[in-house]
Amino acid sequence: MFLTEVIPLTKIPRRRTEPFFYFTSQKLKRGFLVSILLRKKEVLAIVISQKSIRETKLELKMADYQLKPIKEVLICQEIIGFPFLDLVQWISGYYFSSLSNSLLLFLPQKIVKKIVFERDLRFPRIKPKDTKKSFLSPKVFISKIGFLPKKEIKSVLEQGKQILFLFPRRSQKAFWEEKLKKISPSLIFWSSKTSPKNFFNNFQKVKNKEVQIIFGQISALFAPFCDLGLIVIFDPENSSFKAKKEPRFNVKDVACKMAQILKIDLLQVDSFLSLENYYLKLKKKIKIIKLQNENFFLNFSNLKFIERGREEGFSPISKKLFDKIQSYLFRDKKIILFLNRRGVATSLFCQDCGFIMKCKNCNLPLTYHLGVGRAYLLCHHCGQEGGVPSYCPYCNSWRMKTIGIGTQKVEDFLKEKFKKENIDVPILKLDKDSTKTKTKQKEVINLFLSAKRTILITTKLIFNFPESKSHLVGIISLESLLSLPSFKIKEEILRIIHNLAGVAKEEFLLQVFSRGNDFYRILKENQFYPQKIFDILLQERQFYFYPPYASLIKLTLLDKNLRRAIENGEKLKNEIRKMRNFLNIPPESFKILGPAPAFVAKKNKNFVFHILIKENLADFHKRNKILKVLPPSWEIDIDPLQTI
Numbered sequence: 001m002f003l004t005e006v007i008p009l010t011k012i013p014r015r016r017t018e019p020f021f022y023f024t025s026q027k028l029k030r031g032f033l034v035s036i037l038l039r040k041k042e043v044l045a046i047v048i049s050q051k052s053i054r055e056t057k058l059e060l061k062m063a064d065y066q067l068k069p070i071k072e073v074l075i076c077q078e079i080i081g082f083p084f085l086d087l088v089q090w091i092s093g094y095y096f097s098s099l100s101n102s103l104l105l106f107l108p109q110k111i112v113k114k115i116v117f118e119r120d121l122r123f124p125r126i127k128p129k130d131t132k133k134s135f136l137s138p139k140v141f142i143s144k145i146g147f148l149p150k151k152e153i154k155s156v157l158e159q160g161k162q163i164l165f166l167f168p169r170r171s172q173k174a175f176w177e178e179k180l181k182k183i184s185p186s187l188i189f190w191s192s193k194t195s196p197k198n199f200f201n202n203f204q205k206v207k208n209k210e211v212q213i214i215f216g217q218i219s220a221l222f223a224p225f226c227d228l229g230l231i232v233i234f235d236p237e238n239s240s241f242k243a244k245k246e247p248r249f250n251v252k253d254v255a256c257k258m259a260q261i262l263k264i265d266l267l268q269v270d271s272f273l274s275l276e277n278y279y280l281k282l283k284k285k286i287k288i289i290k291l292q293n294e295n296f297f298l299n300f301s302n303l304k305f306i307e308r309g310r311e312e313g314f315s316p317i318s319k320k321l322f323d324k325i326q327s328y329l330f331r332d333k334k335i336i337l338f339l340n341r342r343g344v345a346t347s348l349f350c351q352d353c354g355f356i357m358k359c360k361n362c363n364l365p366l367t368y369h370l371g372v373g374r375a376y377l378l379c380h381h382c383g384q385e386g387g388v389p390s391y392c393p394y395c396n397s398w399r400m401k402t403i404g405i406g407t408q409k410v411e412d413f414l415k416e417k418f419k420k421e422n423i424d425v426p427i428l429k430l431d432k433d434s435t436k437t438k439t440k441q442k443e444v445i446n447l448f449l450s451a452k453r454t455i456l457i458t459t460k461l462i463f464n465f466p467e468s469k470s471h472l473v474g475i476i477s478l479e480s481l482l483s484l485p486s487f488k489i490k491e492e493i494l495r496i497i498h499n500l501a502g503v504a505k506e507e508f509l510l511q512v513f514s515r516g517n518d519f520y521r522i523l524k525e526n527q528f529y530p531q532k533i534f535d536i537l538l539q540e541r542q543f544y545f546y547p548p549y550a551s552l553i554k555l556t557l558l559d560k561n562l563r564r565a566i567e568n569g570e571k572l573k574n575e576i577r578k579m580r581n582f583l584n585i586p587p588e589s590f591k592i593l594g595p596a597p598a599f600v601a602k603k604n605k606n607f608v609f610h611i612l613i614k615e616n617l618a619d620f621h622k623r624n625k626i627l628k629v630l631p632p633s634w635e636i637d638i639d640p641l642q643t644i
């Protein structure tokens, strides 16, 4: 008799009932498919280990549940290879999800049902060639969008191995398909959204090594590779690479773990060196390869600042910028005006010096709220609340105002100005409100590119269209960009500036209130030494205990009852704190912030509360021992992109 640990192929709430043991007289290997009874229902499951009962008598006595037999052994073949089962276990541990939910990423139910249905199917046993390599640190290519590392790809193809290409957005499929086809016709587009029949065919083709190149978005990471030799990720920091549902994994990190387990190369292609990669470079844990810019990875030497003065009064566009716009229009040229989406967050800032009210603990903008009878400022990280000051703490001005310039405001302002000056010019808008569909967005871009003289007011959506070029590019407000309470916002702004610098054919301008804005001073002083800006930002991250010096964990609770939500938040915080102290973990290595109301405080009639944890334990097993106190009603996000 054998005691067999299995992972059921059905959705199971995180870390409640694991592990699952069953007994059988058959000797089974890791990766075999069986069926079991789970809560009186027949469920498919994958074997992960087996021990003879004699060895485990002690464990059996201690098990407080009735041991059941395996119902049926369905397929005596590795449905999923063992390196990938290792990865399943890592995903489940790192992202604090159940083993089942992590395994379902690799074996969606529709595919397993089909495998069972085609019972007599046999996957040929192809032994991957063992080249006995050790895992090298990931390589990052810094290059314009669209670059393909051909040399590396060809060398892996010549060895007869498979290659995985990951890109963030579906709209880029045709672009990459055309490029990849030129290198090898043996390619397949992997998508979880095809019919079960197509999906099964693709599954077989990849598993039987009938194709060499597998390309796709997030789900392609979990294709059943047989002999993978290389992973290439384009635009690795793109938010589309973060899973929306549990387990909320990040493609870049899972791919890195996969490369480590398989001992293969991982290449990232990005237009901008992220702060995290810069940090890894300093630690010699990553190799950076510069391609287009021989000078440096961050290039914005063509940027000019328009400092706004007190005298002018607040309008979205200063006189200096308006004069520039006019002069470009007279010469029949194109203009892009850039700003972030309205209503993302409202912070309080000084109209005279640009000073933004920040939380002293978290170094992030406080958010302005209109409560009953009074306005107040709130930090959505630590819950710190404060009154609205009547004077600017930096320059004593009384003209404190909420930031909220949106594309509509800029459009209205320009229309009125043009009417006064008798200028007739088309104004286009590219944002999520006015251009909802991709076709509509493409239409706007085409209109802009074909027009002789025109203005395009745009948000970050412009970066989905790398073909965009403009004579003049202007960023409307640095303060407005900075008002988003995210620890990554300054890095984001650097990325925006870096990418816009490539869009501007003639001039590139940024409007800023100079005096109260410390980030502006950093930018200006180090415009030609961007590495120093990176160093300063890293120092800030270290001081305030943010990544890469700490890992973040966001815990979210939704409750219809406000009082109960607050009570449960406090209760959980106490339990986490107790567990941390019980395990002798120093508070400075495991900081618990909140509970604080989320930025979007209500979702479908539910109140939303967050607890944010910053920790540097390095070992997720230790961390998980603390997180065990987390009730199933709380959502968990490890390494969240948004912390509010």
Ligand SMILES: [Zn+2]
Binding pocket: 359, 360, 361, 362, 363, 379, 380, 381, 382, 383, 384
């Ligand atoms: Zn705070």
Ligand SMILES: [Zn+2]
Binding pocket: 350, 351, 352, 353, 354, 355, 392, 393, 394, 395, 396, 397, 516
């Ligand atoms: Zn001020």
